[in-house]
Amino acid sequence: MTHQLTEDLDKILASGDFYFESLGEGRYRSSWHAQGAWNAHEQHMAPASGIMAHELEQFQPRSDMRIARLSFEIHGLIHAGEFEITTRMVRPGRTIELIEAEMKAKGRTSIVAQAWRVITGDSAAVAGVEDAPVIGPQDCEALEISKLWPGGYIKSVEMRAAEGRRKGKGLAWLRTPYDLVDVHNASSMSRLIGLVDTANGVAPRVEPGAGEWMFPNLDLQIHMYRAPAGEWLGLEAQQSYGTDGIGLTSTVLHDESGPFGRAEQILTVRSR
Template sequence: MRHAERTASDQTVAEGAALPELADGDSYYVSLGGGRFRSTIHAQGAWNAHEQHMAPASGIIAHCLALHDPRPGLRIARISYEILGLIHAGEFEVTVRTLRPGRTIELLEAELAAQGRVAIRANAWRLVTSDSSAVAAVEDRPIPPIAECERWDGSTEWPGGYIRSLEMHRAAGHRPGSGTVWIRTAHPLVGGAESPDWVRLIGLVDTANGIATRVPPGRGSWAFPNVDLQVHMYREPRGEWLGIDNSVSFGTDGIGLTSSVLHDEQGPFGRAEQILTLRKS
């Protein structure tokens, strides 16, 4: 769950100041055309009411990367997101360009800018696909299926419209610092637009930093926002459910790490990492 280095004035809305007008609706975003979008209440962040959650924000960037000069026979295998500042709620723009063109390997870059500054910069490797089934093997272990997990309401721990938009199921053995959760959403990423399964699932991955919190978030405890999100996919995921099997480590000098193995209903398909800045709240 998102964040980056920012000033104290960025982190809270001044007392008595109005929150941005967050549109309601079925989707996380409304397209305004030309790479411009408006966030709805479903994209609202957990750390601050006037920002977007990194999860749907990373999803809308993945959506734009998927639309950029599509290449049959290639797919995105890794996306690296750097969170450069508060992701303002409301209107914003996503721009995409090809940094390194190639016949079998390409590097793309995307930027999400809001209120005159870049909030997220992402690089994505797009690689040629081929039949490697003869040597295919996976070391990541499967997780309990959804039917064996109990329904969990993440909004009892986290505020914000994004968390309220999710259906979540938690596996047995869940504890602070380690847990397994299945997540899906009934809301489309962009109103009136189709997104591939992998894009919609990428738009849920950043939830990982909030599913097995080592310490409760909030005043009088610790804040542990992530400043990045790295997603590697050795298989293209399918379906509507994202399984996250994660662990959270806190170091002794104010830095932590959330590490996750990512699953769909067919099994594991990749990994995610989030570096954390630990701050006494």
């Protein structure tokens, strides 16, 4: 087992300028840039959700529809190295469709994702957004997040934080210079979805990384009332802990044009 883990890690460390290497037919190999923060031999949920969004987008695409909601259920350790994603139609339809993708590594399910695709149309006459705009990345200060969290994924992102960020609440912008997939065919939506899970680390209520407490998320739910675009993702996050070991990170999602949706992550809060 130790020998196999060493071999897998050696393959992962031989990284290029991408998070995942495409092996064809829904099979991939994660690079070091996808390494998680809680365990050196796992993938971070952020790029893992991005590659699953990419597969969902590629599955029986329709030009008159877009993904409006993504739901990710984390079944266990997201093993680094090789994995496969299988996608299926759950509920076909003329105006709405539900599709599902499953990630498997080492013979076990890591993540199950579902996406609602909705037919698009002109609703400009009644359009309106209640989420307030925020200051952009150009008005925020650089934050060396890799000093707070370990792992290859954390080192792969550039983060800028707004003034006033504190334990439990804050705004941060992030982007990455790395492609989601080595074949360079991922959309802006998939690349930005591949950063959203970072929200859980923007303003934690307790010391992150090697602190006395852990607060990994069990899921990631994303609702988008507008299609995101660009390279910067804004995370306006707040984090709440209950008294019985369960917490919640709630986030308004922004791109440089303004807010485009929301994300929720349920947490298991426990002492190390």
